[in-house]
Amino acid sequence: MDPKKTLLSWPVVRQLRSGDFLGRGPSVTSARTRGLEPRTSTADKVVQSVCPYCAVGCGQRVFVKDGRVVQIEGDPDSPVSRGRLCPKGSASEQLVNNPGRQRKALYRRPGGADWEPIELSTAVEMIAQRFVESRRRTWQDHDEHGRPLRRTMGIASLGGATLDNEENYLIKKLFTAAGAIQIENQARI
Amino acid sequence: MQDLSNADCIVIQGSNMAECHPVAYQWVTEARLKGAKVIHIDPRFTRTSATADKHIPIRAGSDVVLLGALIKFILDNELYFKEYVVAYTNAATLVNEDFQDTEDLDGLFSGYDDELGSYAPDTWAYASSDGEGDESPGTIGGPAAGHEHGQSQSERSAGDQHGSGGPALEHARVLRDETLQDPNTVFQILKRHYARYTPEMVADTCGINVDDFNYLAKAVTENSGRERTTAFVYAVGWTQHTLGAQFIRTAAIVQLLLGNMGRPGGGIMALRGHASIQGSTDIPTLYNILPGYLAMPVAGLHDTWEDYVGAIGNKEQKGFWANADTYAVSLLKAWWGKAATAENDWRFDYLPRLSGAHGTYQTTMAMLDGEVEGYFLLGQNPAVGSAHGRMQRQAMAKLKWLVVRDFNMIESATFWKDGPEIASGELTTEGIETEVFFLPAAAHTEKSGSFTQTQRMLQWHHQAVQPPGDCQSELQFFFELGRRVRELLADSTDERDRPLLDLTWDYPADENGDPDAEAVLAEINGRHLTGDKAGQPLSAYTEMKADGSTDGGCWIYTGVYADGVNHAADRKPGQEQDLTALEWGWAWPANRRILYNRASADPEGKPWSERKKYIWWDEEQGRWTGHDVPDFVPDKAPSYRPEPGTGGAAGLAGDDPFVMQADGKGWLFAPKGMLDGPLPTHYEPQESPVRNPLYAQQSNPARKVFPRKDNLWSPSGDEPGADVYPFVFTTYRLTEHHTAGGMSRWLPYLSELQPEFFCEVSPELAAERGLENGGWATIVSGRAAIEARVMVTERMTPLVIRGRTIHQVGLPYHWGVGGNAVVSGDAANDLLGVALDPNVQIQESKAGSCDIVPGRRPTGEALLRLVAEYQSRAGSTVMTGNELRTGHPESTPDTRGG
Structure with a gap:
């Protein structure tokens, strides 16, 4: 007989002693359960953030351990959301960590049947070259009345409503300087 | 957002707030717990309806009739807030005698051009003080730099430029009759315009019975005035129509008449759907505007810097848009730095030009x-x-x-x-x-970076991991x-x-070697470039200069980086602040949370009531004060009266609360800026099983259509073939998914919660078409056929429109066909065609015509044959639905694209 097991460790006695009369609380926990701690309490740091889904702008607290996001919860300090998140906001840890998320750059050649791996830097250089070439090919200096246009109608963009203000600013600035005007986002939709 | 809890009545229309903005909905719940009445007006009964005092089902696309009838009810029963309306709105302003209403012209306003399919808005202008025509300097309704035709304004989607204020006027002299009796006052025009928008018309058009209408009218008017305020809440259920901007204008008229603008618990809350969709409008990734709602230049209109500056904000108009030149110069300095000088017009020539709609x-x-x-x-x-x-x-x-x-x-x-x-x-x-x-x-x-949420508040999110x-x-x-x-x-x-090579493009690196987002925010905020303060951040956009001594990438955001502090990252906990919470994030402009809040005080500067006290004039201090940043010149006394004809902020009288409007007043009637009429008028959607009961003109005559073989429409109203697509469909979102699914259908949690595309139909429609709950249905429009699981539910109400039952089909649009997501399915948006609102070029996706039949759709070529067979049976041609003028013997088909 296990010397540590005494009469006092009998389940019924444990239930009575601990006040857990229904036997659904501490009297029936295993050592493993007793050793569990919430991810939020073992995190290395907590970072204040904002939910990336709709435009209510609920406050989030991002819990980080070993350089990885381990949990995202509502920020009770936010005067807008007061700690609450909806199903999407509550699932945003999975937005970041979901195993299906694409982490590598990919390339599909014209007429190609499938994706091919590509170095990120190579891809960005190829895009820069295509940007310059398309701009050159489709450049318009003036309209038919000789009025300045100074633009390309050969390069377009869609997106921005899910991005940061600072990102939209660089996008608009670069495209405008390049003469690309067909720059749009979800706000038109 | 929190301010909704101050409302005594909340009307949610064109939004399913409880499901699509659930966390914001807590403030509606707070209001209701304090006794507020909540009314939900929507084609579907949803969780918003379930938690409201009343749900009023409406036929998709008929909202202007309902709100127009509300305007008539307010006017007929003299329930408007008289002192507010006379002092703060343009009700007393006289309109040009040549103006003709849709009631005079069977669904058209004066100035419609059949050739161009759009309006020349000159006759909508305010009356001139010298009694001469609108070419005289006495007219303020005309465009500031010549009379730009609606066609041209529409192409550059000029409506978007009013995201931070009204359109430019030539100057601020107007004629007013404060007894409101002159037949040319806005007030009398409004009365005549909505005379036929009766409760019976509401019943016949929206499918809303007279009792329900009276319930709404009573709730809204009883909860407005000195002591009480009503708020309206909308989302894309209002914007995604061929007259979407006018839906919102109608609500604005209601709120101005009831004195609910600029006051706590009042206003019109736009619920936007993406984390920074407001930010991407303010700092636009949009074709037609530059940061801060400055126009993109248009070939022929803005060929020179002088043309441009004159057009964006005239020095003689009232308010802060008169300083638009300082905003534009600061932007050009931010982008082209030293290369931008007075001699080269700040490199205005570096900006590309629009020449049409490029949406x-x-x-x-x-x-x-x-x-x-x-x-x-x-x-x-x-x-x-x-x-x-x-x-x-x-x-x-x-x-x-x-x-x-x-x-x-x-x-x-x-x-x-x-x-x-x-x-x-x-x-x-x-x-x-x-x-x-x-x-x-x-x-x-x-x-790291900032999102601007739906109420213009910038909130910084900090990088947590690589x-x-x-x-x-x-x-x-x-x-x-x-x-x-x-x-x-x-x-x-x-x-x-040169524009690329001269561009300022040298952002410092952060600790990871990436461009520092805060340095970009600092550029957006703007800096002093010369003098003692050279290099220091600007504190307010009023510091911007047109002489090249300041820069700033987005004038409305100036102040977010005041004193070199990132105020978007301000995070004083809400529980340590009052409800307004000015120290959490930063809202443009100037960290102001309620716009036009000068209107929360009476003309003398006293709160309208103790209960609705918000901003008031402190006589002793000689300043405006209160619970928010006052939206007014801080030390301008209520009694201040400028010399007649003074422009700019100095031209605002002490009781002109609408400081971004060119006459300082809230606009019941829009003498300029709206391209499809100065007053909202009901038109049927591009596709509708119902004939317009008000006018022979079926749909918005200024809408943008694209007659193309790949964009066919169902016949509408009593046109032959309309019965081929007899039902109305409307699209919507679910709590568990996000728009097109890119951020939700790849997440196992969310995919499990809402795994499959479905359609909502009423038991009556299910019986009529033999649809079984849980079975399959095929939905066919003029463009496509898709399949969905059937949900038979009483949440969908068949509506009786002039004795005929109209069924509506609800379609969540999150799914798409592809091989990579956790869940996939047919895309509801495949059913839609392309027809646009002329003001903002947004498509009509909240109302369309369809048929629904049991069973799965065919595949392969058979699918294409099914769609073609419907088109042929309906007799749809490229001209179907694309004639802009209808019901007139002289009308001719329109054959041009939009």
């Missing part, structure tokens, strides 16, 4: 025509999320190159191998010559792309490359 739908059609070579998709999935998904995918198949930047392999990245057009045989993978780059994006936790693998932020990617493009052009002597 996302026009661009899609240009792709189909082979005019667009390259396309960037930045966190957006048009193959699923844009109207007419088929057109979107076929357009992308014509590109030379496509860059998709996203978290997941969205349908817009894979249409070339598993899109519906591959399945139907219309396209083949090997036949699609598009080169596609997929670049993975960084998440919000992997980068992006994995090749994932990059847009900041990293675009900085790098710009660097490489400039490198490729470094030796260029071509003049066209």
Whole structure:
């Protein structure tokens, strides 16, 4: 007989002693359960953030351990959301960590049947070259009345409503300087 | 958002707030707990309806009739807030005698041009003080720089420029009759315009019975006035129509008449759907505007700097838009730095010019025509999320190159191998010559930056971790792309490359070697460039100068980086502040939370009531004070009266609360700025089983249509063939998914919660068509046929419109066809065609015509045959639905594109 097991460790006695009369609380926990701690309490740091889904702008607290996001919860300090998140906001840890998320750059050649791996830097250089070439090919200096246009109608963009203000600013600035005007986002939709 | 809890009545219309903005809905719940009445007006009974005092089902697209009837009810029963209306709105202002109403012209306002399909708005102008025609300097209704035709304004989507204030007027002299009796006052015009918008008309058009209308009218008017306020809440249920901007204008008229603007618990709350969709409008990734709602220049209108400055804000008009030159110069200085000088007009010539509408739908059609070579998709999935998904995918198949930047392999990245057009045989993978780059994006936790939420508040999110693998932020990617493009052009002597080479593009690196987002925010905020303060951040946009001594990338955001502090990151806990919470985040302009809040005090500057006290004049201090940042010149006394004709902020009287309007007043009647009429008028949707009961003119005569073989419409009203697509469909969102699914259908949690595309139908419609709950249905429109699981539910109410039962079908639009998501399905947006609101070029996606039959849709070629067979039975041609003028013997088909 296990010397540590005494009469006092009998389940019924444990239930009575601990006040857990229904036997659904501490009297029936295993050592493993007793050793569990919430991810939020073992995190290395907590970072204040904002939910990336709709435009209510609920406050989030991002819990980080070993350089990885381990949990995202509502920020009770936010005067807008007061700690609450909806199903999407509550699932945003999975937005970041979901195993299906694409982490590598990919390339599909014209007429190609499938994706091919590509170095990120190579891809960005190829895009820069295509940007310059398309701009050159489709450049318009003036309209038919000789009025300045100074633009390309050969390069377009869609997106921005899910991005940061600072990102939209660089996008608009670069495209405008390049003469690309067909720059749009979800706000038109 | 929190201010909704101050409302005594909340009308939610065109929004399912409890499901689509659930966390914000807590403030509606708070209001209701304090006794507020909540009314939900929507085609479907939803969780919003379930938690409201009343749900009023409405036929999609008929909202102007309901709100117009509310205006009539307020006027007829003299329930408007008289002192507010006379002092703060343009009710007393006289309109040009030549103005003719839709009641005079059977559904058209004066100035309609049959040839162009749009309005010349000159006759809508305010009356002139010298009694002469509108060419005289006495007219303020005309465009500030010549009379720009509606056609041209529509093409540059000029309506968007009013995101931070009203349109420019030549000056601020107006004629007023404060007894409101002159037949040419706005007040009397309003009365005549809505005379036929009766409760019976509401019943016959919206399917809302007279008792329900009276309930709404009573609730709204009893909860407005000195002591009480009512708020309206809307979302894309109002915007996505061919007269969407006018839906919101109608609510604005109601709120101005009831004195609910600029006051706590009042206003009109727009619930936007993306984390920074407000930010991407303020700092626009949009074709027609520059940061801060400055116009993109248009060839022929703004060829010179003088033309441009005169057009964007005239020095003689009232209010802060008169300083638009300082905003524009500061922007050009931010972009082109030392290269921008007074001598070269600040490099205004570096800006590209518009020459028509270049919105996302026009661009899609240009792709189909082979005019667009390259396309960037930045966190957006048009193959699923844009109207007419088929057109979107076929357009992308014509590109030379496509860059998709996203978290997941969205349908817009894979249409070339598993899109519906591959399945139907219309396209083949090997036949699609598009080169596609997929670049993975960084998440919000992997980068620092600010989102602007729906109430104009910027909130900073801090980077928590490094992006994995090749994932990059847009900041990293675009900085790098710009660097490489400039490198490729470094030796260029071509003049066209100067704007790129002279561009300020030298952001400091953060600790990870990436461009520092806070440095970009500082540039957006603006700096002093000369004098003692050189290099210091600006504190307010009023510090901006037109002489090149300041820069600033977005004037409305000036102040967010005042004193070098990132106020978007202000985080004093809400529980340590009052409800307004001015020390959490930063709202533009000037950290103001309620716009036009000077209107919360009476003309003498005293609160309208103790209960609704918000901003007031402190006589002792000689300043405005209260619970928010006053939206007024801080020390301008209520009694102040400027010299007649004074322009700019100095021209605002002490009781002109609408400081961004060119006459300082709230506009019941819009003498300028709206392209489809100065007053909202009911028109039927582009596709509708109902004939317009008010006018022979069926649909908005200024809407933008695109007569094309791939964009056919159902006949409407009593046209032959309309019965082929007898039902109304409307699209919507669910709590568990996000728009086109790019951020939700790849998440197992959310996919499990809402796994499959479905359609909602009433038990009556199910019986009529033999649809079984849980079974399959095929839904056919003029463009496509899709399949969905059937949900038979009493939440859908059949409406009786003039003795005829109209069924509506509800379709959540989150799913798409592809092989990579956790869950996929047919895309509801494939059913939609492209017809646009003329003010803002937004598509009509909340009301369309369809048929619904039991069973799954055919596949392959048979699917195409099914769609063609319906089109043929309906007799649809490229002209169906595309005649802008209807019901007039002299009307001729319109054959031009939009």
